[in-house]
Amino acid sequence: MFKKRDNIKEVEEGKYLEPKFDENGLIPVITSDFKTGVILMHGYMNNEALKKTIETKEAHYWSRSRQKVWHKGQISGFTQKVKEIRIDDDQDSIWITVDIGDGASCHVGYRSCFYRSIPLGKIKSIEKLEINYKEDKKIFDPKKVYKDEPNPTKL
Amino acid sequence: MFKKRDNIKEVEEGKYLEPKFDENGLIPVITSDFKTGVILMHGYMNNEALKKTIETKEAHYWSRSRQKVWHKGQISGFTQKVKEIRIDDDQDSIWITVDIGDGASCHVGYRSCFYRSIPLGKIKSIEKLEINYKEDKKIFDPKKVYKDEPNPTKL
Numbered sequence: 001m002f003k004k005r006d007n008i009k010e011v012e013e014g015k016y017l018e019p020k021f022d023e024n025g026l027i028p029v030i031t032s033d034f035k036t037g038v039i040l041m042h043g044y045m046n047n048e049a050l051k052k053t054i055e056t057k058e059a060h061y062w063s064r065s066r067q068k069v070w071h072k073g074q075i076s077g078f079t080q081k082v083k084e085i086r087i088d089d090d091q092d093s094i095w096i097t098v099d100i101g102d103g104a105s106c107h108v109g110y111r112s113c114f115y116r117s118i119p120l121g122k123i124k125s126i127e128k129l130e131i132n133y134k135e136d137k138k139i140f141d142p143k144k145v146y147k148d149e150p151n152p153t154k155l
Numbered sequence: 156m157f158k159k160r161d162n163i164k165e166v167e168e169g170k171y172l173e174p175k176f177d178e179n180g181l182i183p184v185i186t187s188d189f190k191t192g193v194i195l196m197h198g199y200m201n202n203e204a205l206k207k208t209i210e211t212k213e214a215h216y217w218s219r220s221r222q223k224v225w226h227k228g229q230i231s232g233f234t235q236k237v238k239e240i241r242i243d244d245d246q247d248s249i250w251i252t253v254d255i256g257d258g259a260s261c262h263v264g265y266r267s268c269f270y271r272s273i274p275l276g277k278i279k280s281i282e283k284l285e286i287n288y289k290e291d292k293k294i295f296d297p298k299k300v301y302k303d304e305p306n307p308t309k310l
Contacts, residue, residue, distance in 0.1 A: 037192030042248035090308035093197035153245035
């Protein structure tokens with residue numbers, strides 16, 4: 001598979017892809033919107049999902065809830081066309097920029113998974129810290145799109 | 156500490172902050188540049204780092220290499236002024252938007268940690284997949300800034 005990591009200088013400033021997968025075989029992935037720069041989601045890839053994403057130019061992730069490679073949009077139709085893939089200094093995280101057209105990336109129905117904001121400043125009550133909605137309109141109705149699919153959110 | 160997660164509907168569409176920390180007590184954090192939208196880094200926070208970031212409006216992370224809360228910029232001077240903090244649908248990842256002025260966020264010396272791009276399309280040799288530099292100018296000299304500090308990159 002990908003080149004073996006045996007030299008820190010090469011990992012940081014070399015010319016080869018030498019990704020680091022964690023103890024579960026996963027690397028974290030940031031997905032941003034090509035049109036707006038907004039972060040759409042945070043996910044994970046395994047070796048195979050990364051390879052598929054590079055080769056097909058459509059985002060593939062590792063679904064931790066379903067424990068399998070997941071071609072994003074397979075059910076919803078909201079595929080992500082990959083415009084660019086970047087890797088960070090120590091090659092243990094990935095940033096992909098994608099085109100989702102007028103679609104959505106969040107299973108709750110919003111365009112971005114990051115639809116809520118945490119207010120800054122002195123916390124009055126940490127147990128009742130209220131967050132604010134930054135997106136107020138769902139792009140789709142998850143009940144119609146996902147039907148009987150189990151919800152990936154875990155407590 | 157933060158509100159207990161006991162209901163998926165509340166986690167996804169409720170009004171309270173109920174972050175999920177993983178088995179190591181960490182939550183992944185995406186940090187983007189307020190001015191350009193570029194992703195600067197991918198890090199982690201523990202409970203305390205998140206609380207400090209909210210209250211001080213300066214980014215604090217959990218340093219996995221040093222195993223302690225890390226006030227970003229403590230050594231280099233490149234602090235990150237937090238403009239906004241968002242949390243995702245299942246509240247297991249965070250996105251912060253920061254102002255770093257003309258500074259840098261990468262310990263190798265670049266403005267962003269994501270200074271290299273992975274070419275898309277059919278992979279000829281996976282063991283020798285060459286990556287391309289997207290930033291070619293370091294903002295600072297890490298040897299001068301970090302002196303004898305150990306390199307956080309691990310193989």
